[in-house]
Amino acid sequence: MSQRLADALLKRISYLSAGAQSKIKSAIQFASNAHEGQIRLSGAPQLNHALEVGLYIAELRLDSDTVIASILHDTVEDTPATIKDIKSRFGATVAKLVDGVTKLDSIRISKTWLKPFSPQYKQVDRYENQAETLRKMFVAMSKDIRVVIIKLADRLCNLKTLSFLPEVKRLRIAQETMDIYAPIANRLGMGEFRCELEDLSFPHLMPKEYKWVKKLAIPAIEARRKYLARVSKKLKILIERQGVDAEITYRAKRWYSLYIKLLKHDRDISKIYDVVALRVIVPSVEDCYNVLGIIHSLWKPLPGRIKDYIALPKPNGYRSIHTTVFADNGVITEVQVRTPKMDRQAEFGIAAHWSYKEKGSMKKLRKTQLTWINELLRWQSKVQKSKDVKEALALDFFSDRIFVFTPQGDAVDLPVGATPIDFAYAVHTAVGNQCAGARVNDKMVSITSALKNGDIIEIIKNRKGKPKLDWLRFVKTEHAKESIRKAAPR
Ligand code: MN
Numbered sequence: 001m002s003q004r005l006a007d008a009l010l011k012r013i014s015y016l017s018a019g020a021q022s023k024i025k026s027a028i029q030f031a032s033n034a035h036e037g038q039i040r041l042s043g044a045p046q047l048n049h050a051l052e053v054g055l056y057i058a059e060l061r062l063d064s065d066t067v068i069a070s071i072l073h074d075t076v077e078d079t080p081a082t083i084k085d086i087k088s089r090f091g092a093t094v095a096k097l098v099d100g101v102t103k104l105d106s107i108r109i110s111k112t113w114l115k116p117f118s119p120q121y122k123q124v125d126r127y128e129n130q131a132e133t134l135r136k137m138f139v140a141m142s143k144d145i146r147v148v149i150i151k152l153a154d155r156l157c158n159l160k161t162l163s164f165l166p167e168v169k170r171l172r173i174a175q176e177t178m179d180i181y182a183p184i185a186n187r188l189g190m191g192e193f194r195c196e197l198e199d200l201s202f203p204h205l206m207p208k209e210y211k212w213v214k215k216l217a218i219p220a221i222e223a224r225r226k227y228l229a230r231v232s233k234k235l236k237i238l239i240e241r242q243g244v245d246a247e248i249t250y251r252a253k254r255w256y257s258l259y260i261k262l263l264k265h266d267r268d269i270s271k272i273y274d275v276v277a278l279r280v281i282v283p284s285v286e287d288c289y290n291v292l293g294i295i296h297s298l299w300k301p302l303p304g305r306i307k308d309y310i311a312l313p314k315p316n317g318y319r320s321i322h323t324t325v326f327a328d329n330g331v332i333t334e335v336q337v338r339t340p341k342m343d344r345q346a347e348f349g350i351a352a353h354w355s356y357k358e359k360g361s362m363k364k365l366r367k368t369q370l371t372w373i374n375e376l377l378r379w380q381s382k383v384q385k386s387k388d389v390k391e392a393l394a395l396d397f398f399s400d401r402i403f404v405f406t407p408q409g410d411a412v413d414l415p416v417g418a419t420p421i422d423f424a425y426a427v428h429t430a431v432g433n434q435c436a437g438a439r440v441n442d443k444m445v446s447i448t449s450a451l452k453n454g455d456i457i458e459i460i461k462n463r464k465g466k467p468k469l470d471w472l473r474f475v476k477t478e479h480a481k482e483s484i485r486k487a488a489p490r
Helices: 004-014 019-035 045-061 064-071 085-088 093-104 119-123 125-142 143-161 167-187 191-205 207-241 255-265 283-296 340-350 350-354 356-369 371-378 389-393 421-427 430-432 467-471 476-486
Strands: 249-254 276-281 321-326 331-337 400-407 409-416 435-440 444-445 459-461
Touching: 004 045, 004 064, 019 064, 019 085, 045 064, 045 143, 064 093, 064 143, 085 093, 093 143, 125 143, 125 167, 125 400, 125 409, 143 167, 143 191, 143 350, 167 191, 167 283, 191 207, 191 255, 191 340, 207 249, 207 255, 207 276, 207 283, 249 389, 276 340, 276 409, 276 476, 283 321, 283 331, 331 340, 409 421, 421 430, 421 435, 421 476, 430 435, 430 476, 467 476
Parallel strands: 276 331
Antiparallel strands: 249 276, 321 331, 400 409, 435 444, 435 459
């Protein structure tokens, strides 16, 4: 089994130089030695998992350091291998990426969140604030966008064997995926990853609803497929008659995204026009607009349903033209028109730009398609415009924040240098005022010590305690300063 996966991986990295390929071979050997004898709960060797994650990264055509880091991503956590070993064998970049992936393991959703999942939770402010803090922390701790991508691929592979885990763990991982991983994939424009992450979590979180959607949609999808096979032939002939090469495909909407749409449309599948959408791929932007004209002369468009994401791309970089038409026999059908490049962007997002062959196009990327990074930048209260792409991709813009946890697992966002007192005030003013000491990661610490990313902090309270003016010398947050000035006896 492992050999078959290793062969598949070696085949898939043919886009890399011979030197890079041989480095990847030795990384596979390294992982194989490190994981020797380790078996996953599914019964498969641990090495398979490493190779599967590598396969995803190679499919995205990322650089060789990222492929190597993906193969080694669990070696530091689960085997005697150290970051130092990796650095001396594979270089500083690989070591940095593996270290980043290992550190992200500390990001967990709070146990108090674990209740029957529902998409409506997202409307609850406190819950959404927590989720957003975790997403920020995820990005901040990654330091490099490639760490995020490896982690997304890792999660995708883990979801496939989720059924082997005990229920509590299974639900936590599925919910974390829905609330943290899938939205991050979406913001990075990685549509394919996002949908896979959602569709693998959905049946665990809402088994009844999942079964309901499938039962409802499968006959509709089948009928649509047959119909679209006919009409797409007709459209293709018309387009090619104008001298434009067109590739026409049709793809069913993914389960979770269909479910969300059904909730918005009275659970009535006849109101959803893109259960299966027609996708027309043509060589140039000019061709896209020409094809739009051809479609509208063939079939009448539904008013108000033409969306030009080429002129106005989505914030995550998605580009395409969408129109909904009354196709043959009046069947309402959505058609998406795009170039091959836009198609790749829609599927792989940021990873499409990061890919090995397109390194030279980084400059162009910044001006036209980095709107998603502005979205990330908006996460930060003081937006500082990055000077160049490299800086932006390094995700340095969170370097002045740290993210820590309560013992219940709630995440708290603090400035660098924040102390247990700042943390106590961030949890609640009363907790700050009564703070008498703190345990960080189960060890007693001084209340003046600086907290680190991922710390778990327990505040020891003294009900009769009062803040001291002396604390003003070391606290970092305005909220703590103000509260101390108000409540400290002088
Ligand atoms: Mn893993």
